[in-house]
Amino acid sequence: MSARIFSPAKTAMQSGKGKADRWILEYDAEQPRRIEPLMGYTSSSDMKSQVRITFSSKEEAVAYAEKNGISYRLQNNHTAKRRKIAYADNFSCNRNLPWTH
Numbered sequence: 001m002s003a004r005i006f007s008p009a010k011t012a013m014q015s016g017k018g019k020a021d022r023w024i025l026e027y028d029a030e031q032p033r034r035i036e037p038l039m040g041y042t043s044s045s046d047m048k049s050q051v052r053i054t055f056s057s058k059e060e061a062v063a064y065a066e067k068n069g070i071s072y073r074l075q076n077n078h079t080a081k082r083r084k085i086a087y088a089d090n091f092s093c094n095r096n097l098p099w100t101h
Contacts, residue, residue, distance in 0.1 A: 001027065001030070001048070001070055001071070002027070002028045002070070002071045002072065002073070003025050003026060003027045003028060003065060003070050003071070003072045003073075004025075004026055004028065004072065004073050004074075004075055005023060005024070005025050005026075005058065005061045005062065005065065005072050005073070005074050005075065006023070006024055006026070006074075006075040006077070007020065007021075007022065007023050007024070007058070007075075007076075007077040008020060008022070008024060009077070021056075022054050022055065022056060023054070023055045023056070023057060023058050023060070023061045024052055024053065024054055024055070024061075025052070025053045025055065025061050025064065025065060025070075025072070026051070026052050026053075027048040027049055027051055028049075029044065029046055029049045030046050030048065030049075031044055031045060031046045032044075058074070062074070
């Protein structure tokens with residue numbers, strides 16, 4: 001039984017960072033999914049693949065995994081690299097690129 005611990009990325013639908021400060025422990029699938037022949041649904045008899053446990057910090061998630069003997073892998077979140085720019089830079093006299101419409 002293994003799991004991964006990660007912090008979800010912020011949703012693309014909003015500009016805020018709601019629910020992005022939490023950490024999730026999600027079990028890995030022990031059995032592959034199969035296609036149900038009658039309706040074509042994807043199914044699995046592995047119930048642990050449906051379990052997602054939410055924690056408020058990375059340390060709590062790691063402590064839970066170690067306490068319950070779950071082997072885990074930790075995925076660190078990637079932060080976006082943003083350039084600091086101002087609207088006034090569009091009208092600066094020393095622009096690198098000429099202003100065109």
